[in-house]
Amino acid sequence: MIDQGTVRDGDDPLTDVELRELLLHARAHDDPLLVRLVTSYLMLRRVTADVIAGIEAREGGASVAR
Numbered sequence: 302m303i304d305q306g307t308v309r310d311g312d313d314p315l316t317d318v319e320l321r322e323l324l325l326h327a328r329a330h331d332d333p334l335l336v337r338l339v340t341s342y343l344m345l346r347r348v349t350a351d352v353i354a355g356i357e358a359r360e361g362g363a364s365v366a367r
Contacts, residue, residue: 324340
């Protein structure tokens with residue numbers, strides 16, 4: 302079950318803890334579409350972080366902030 306104490310209101314991105322809980326919930330309730338959605342989102346976050354890190358390494362942090 303998802304710990305409702307970690308769920309926040311608003312448009313903030315989901316935390317890593319919330320994503321792990323959501324993935325566990327989806328797997329426990331045999332929801333393959335939600336599992337795919339969460340894993341795709343996690344992959345997108347990792348790729349985005351890698352791209353930002355690459356730009357920072359190549360051009361410095363100031364160019365990423367623009």
